[in-house]
Amino acid sequence: MKIFPQSFQSLEQALSTASLKQRVHSANIANVDTPNYKSKQVNFQTTFKDVLNNQPISSYKTNSEHIAFSSETTPFKPTIKMNNDTQYSPNGNNVDMDYEMAELAKNQLWYNAVTERVNGKFNSLRTVIDGR
Template identity: 50%
Template sequence: MNLFSNSTFNVLERGLDGSKMRQHAISQNVANAGTPNYQAKTVSFKHTLNEVIGNQLQATKTNSKHVDFSSNRPGPAVQVNQNTTYNHNGNNVDIDLEMAELAKNQIYYNALIDRMNGRFQSLQTVIRGGN
C-alpha cells in the first residue's frame, strides 16, 4: 500500500513541479531584462493539471493494438514569446508583468504547500489514532 499514490497527491505534486518551472522561467526573465535580443519565457502547465484531474477513467486494453491510456503524458511546457519586442535592443521582458507573475506564482505555490501540509497532517492524525 502506497500512501502517497492517490490522485490528490499526484495533482499536488504536478502542480508543485509546474510552479517550480514557472518560478525558474520568471527568474531567468528578470535576470535577463537588460540582455539584448533575449526573449521572455513562459511556462504552461494548466493542461497537465487538467489531464491529471480528468484522468480518473480506468480502462482495460482488450487488444494489443489499442493505445495505452496512461502513456505519453505531456509535462509542463516552456514557451518562448517571440511575437513582441518591448525594448529597442530586441528584448521583450516586461518587468512589471514578470513581478506580477512572480507574486501570482508565489501565492499559488503557497496554496499548494498548505494543501500538501493538510494532507500530511491528516495522515499523521490517522497514524496517531485521532490524537
C-alpha cells in the same frame, strides 16, 4: 502498495509546475537587459486542457447503476514557450518587468496554497497514524 492517495501525485505536479514557473520568470527578470533575449512562459493551461480532453473516464462503482468516471490523472509536463511576438526595447529584448513581477507574485500565492494543502494532507495522515 500505495501509501499515499492519488491527490498527492496531483499536488506534487502542482508544486513542480510552480517551481518551474518560478525559475522561468526569474530567468526572464535576470535577462531584462540582455540584448535580443526573448522572454519565456510556462505553457501550463494548454497542456492541462489537452490532458483533460484526452483522458478516459472510469471509476470504481459500488452499485451497477452508478455512473462511471475516473480520478486517475495522467502525469504531464508543462511546456516552456518562447515569446517571439513582441519587442519592448530597441535592443530586441521583450521582457516586461511589470508582467514578470505580477506573475511571480501570482505564482508565489499558488505555491503557498499548494504547500498548505500538502501540509494538511500530511497532518491528516499524522492524525490517523497517531490515533488521536
